[in-house]
Amino acid sequence: MPSDINAVPLQRQAGTVQLRLNSPARSLRRCAATLFGACLTDSMQENRVSRWYFGGVSSSAAACVTHPLDLIKVHLQTQQEVRMRMIGMTLNVVRREGFLALYSGLTASLCRQMTYSLSRFAIYETVRDKMKRKNKGPMPFHQKVLLGAFGGFTGGFIGTPTDLVNVRMQNDVKMAAEFRRNYAHVFDGLLRVCKEEGLRKLFSGASMASSRGALVSVGQLACYDQSKELVLATGYLTDNILTHFLASVFAGGSATILCQPLDVVKTRLMNSEVQYGSVSHCLTETAKLGPNAFYKGLVPAAIRLIPHTVLTFIFLEQLKQHFGTLSLVDYRLTAVPEDIHRGCS
Numbered sequence: 001m002p003s004d005i006n007a008v009p010l011q012r013q014a015g016t017v018q019l020r021l022n023s024p025a026r027s028l029r030r031c032a033a034t035l036f037g038a039c040l041t042d043s044m045q046e047n048r049v050s051r052w053y054f055g056g057v058s059s060s061a062a063a064c065v066t067h068p069l070d071l072i073k074v075h076l077q078t079q080q081e082v083r084m085r086m087i088g089m090t091l092n093v094v095r096r097e098g099f100l101a102l103y104s105g106l107t108a109s110l111c112r113q114m115t116y117s118l119s120r121f122a123i124y125e126t127v128r129d130k131m132k133r134k135n136k137g138p139m140p141f142h143q144k145v146l147l148g149a150f151g152g153f154t155g156g157f158i159g160t161p162t163d164l165v166n167v168r169m170q171n172d173v174k175m176a177a178e179f180r181r182n183y184a185h186v187f188d189g190l191l192r193v194c195k196e197e198g199l200r201k202l203f204s205g206a207s208m209a210s211s212r213g214a215l216v217s218v219g220q221l222a223c224y225d226q227s228k229e230l231v232l233a234t235g236y237l238t239d240n241i242l243t244h245f246l247a248s249v250f251a252g253g254s255a256t257i258l259c260q261p262l263d264v265v266k267t268r269l270m271n272s273e274v275q276y277g278s279v280s281h282c283l284t285e286t287a288k289l290g291p292n293a294f295y296k297g298l299v300p301a302a303i304r305l306i307p308h309t310v311l312t313f314i315f316l317e318q319l320k321q322h323f324g325t326l327s328l329v330d331y332r333l334t335a336v337p338e339d340i341h342r343g344c345s
Contacts, residue, residue: 048324049129050316055121058315059113062308067109068102069304071170076297077267078171086300097173105169108186112166116159117312120213123151124221138229144222149214151221156213161202163209165189167270205269207279212262219255220309224248244317245310252309256302261294263301 063070068090075089084092093101124147131139139147165186172180183189193201228239228247237243269282276282286293 048320048326050121050125050320050324052122052126053118054316054319054324055125055312056114056118058312058319059117059121059308060110061315062311063109063113064106065311066304066308067106069300069307070109071102071104071173073297073300073304074167074170074267075174076300077264079296086303093173101173104173105166105186108162108166108169108183108189111186112159112162115162116155116213118155119158120148120151120155120217120221121316123154124148124217127151128225138225141222141226144225145218148217148220148222152213152215152217153210154213155217156210157203157206159213160204160206160209161190161193162186163266164202164204164270165193167267205266205279208262208266208269212259212266215258215262216255219258220251220312223254224251224309224313227251241314241317244314248310248313249306251313252306253302255309256298256305260298260301264294264296 072086072089072093075093076084076086090102097104127147128139128144131143165183168181169183169186169189172182181189181192183192190202224247227250228243231237231243231246232239237246265279265282265286268286269276269279276285
């Protein structure tokens with residue numbers, strides 16, 4: 001027996017031997033067939049777990065697609081009065097600055113995903129997988145909520161500086177030329193904020209960003225896992241791209257509703273220089289515009305966040321399936337010679 005394969009018989013049925021293989025080999029199908037003279041059924045699936053950085057990579061890929069929607073959402077949220085709707089704002093940006101203006105701040109958005117999203121996904125998935133192995137089953141939903149909130153709060157704080165530069169770069173497009181900050185890229189923005197406004201300004205709105213991150217992660221991570229488990233439990237669907245799509249649509253909708261009020265306040269805090277003295281001041285001034293002010297830009301936020309969530313989890317599942325860490329799995333072998341049964345008894 002090759003040294004890289006450890007086979008343990010688990011169960012024998014008529015014409016079938018169920019084995020547990022723990023192997024880093026590239027082709028477990030070939031190795032098992034060589035060892036046991038058997039043919040593996042087509043239903044055999046490898047169980048892979050995500051690597052800690054997959055969340056940041058998949059979120060960055062999704063951000064490349066949904067960035068224009070994020071930019072329009074920021075423009076709508078920073079209006080002092082409702083003057084334009086989503087389509088009107090989009091047309092205004094393209095007419096004034098050109099199509100590429102819809103991708104203003106893309107470098108900051110990607111840097112944000114590689115700090116904020118990478119941190120929250122790494123915390124959530126690492127702890128979840130360890131708990132799953134320890135408990136030999138999925139975590140209860142309330143534990144997923146708590147873990148998602150912790151991961152999102154931590155990631156939100158870590159990603160605050162890049163989030164601030166991202167909001168400013170996106171908002172530059174609609175400002176008069178003499179008032180624009182004109183950051184060349186995300187690192188130029190970070191350095192200039194430190195130099196011109198102080199290091200503390202980089203964490204302006206950190207409390208709101210962290211709170212929003214906690215709510216988004218509850219909506220996205222915890223709700224995605226739970227909805228995926230519920231869909232699979234019906235028995236009508238398997239762990240495929242359709243299941244991932246349905247679960248991520250629900251997760252994206254949940255995240256949008258949970259985080260929109262905090263998202264509005266966070267955007268206003270980050271885009272201001274001296275307008276708001278504190279979070280409470282920002283809340284008070286926003287409330288003066290009416291209750292609907294906290295849900296300003298809800299439609300573009302949903303149009304942006306739901307596709308972003310769907311793409312993130314589809315990319316994540318594909319990365320996990322093709323490049324994830326191979327874990328201990330069960331394989332079902334269809335045995336041809338009868339003496340294999342006796343050998344495994």
